[in-house]
Amino acid sequence: FNKIDYDYKARIEELEENHIKRYNIPIIGLIEKSLELLSPRVSELMEAIGGELINQSAIEGLNSIVETYLIVAMNVQAALKYLHSVKRVVVITGGDRPDIALAAIEENVLALILTGFIQPDAKVIYAANEKKIPIILSPSDTYTTIRNMERVRPGIQEEEINLVLELVKKHLDWDLLLK
Known part of the structure; x- marks a missing residue:
């Protein structure tokens, strides 16, 4: 899941715990929406x-x-x-x-x-x-x-690359992704 609105994060985590895991659907990661990037x-x-x-x-x-x-x-x-x-x-x-x-x-x-x-x-x-x-x-x-x-579509600035890497590292299950 990507670009999760902060208001919905708890609900998605609840769905993951109560429904998605029950059917053995793997979740690679949950990444919240980042105002700094969007x-x-x-x-x-x-x-x-x-x-x-x-x-x-x-x-x-x-x-x-x-x-x-x-x-x-x-x-x-x-x-x-x-x-x-x-x-x-x-x-x-x-x-x-x-x-x-x-x-x-x-x-x-x-x-x-x-x-x-x-x-x-x-x-x-x-x-x-x-x-x-x-x-x-x-x-x-x-x-x-x-x-x-x-019409403005903000791009990722050079100084924001570390933030992207940090979000990916923190919120993705790399072992599952690389299987």
Whole structure:
């Protein structure tokens, strides 16, 4: 079994114990889904949208692994409800929404993607620099930006190869596999 969602791991282990072993069906391994391997990095999203990083002081943030992204076009109060419920998030909004950008920065998002290639206010850049949060300008409208982001298929980065090897070594029954 591969890419097991954490929420289902206990159920699969129960099935293995109560049903699969009963019929002598060999299981070579159970490998959980790994966010580190399946999720894109901020840099991959930036490349996919043809974006431009405007605050070089936050360049390290481009290596962050993105769990989800949030399109924010509502008022700040409504946006905060969503921002509180997610983690490892990139916020996509218009560059003409300093209120949203500042609220997102305050919530420690991984990055801001501002659509329409609209430069944000200086206070937004200053706040992002203080927290080392990348601001990426997208040359496209919000819909096109999202469509381009959805096409991202993260590959295994060189520094992730050891993680892959560790997962395989830890969770596969090599003796059974090589029989």
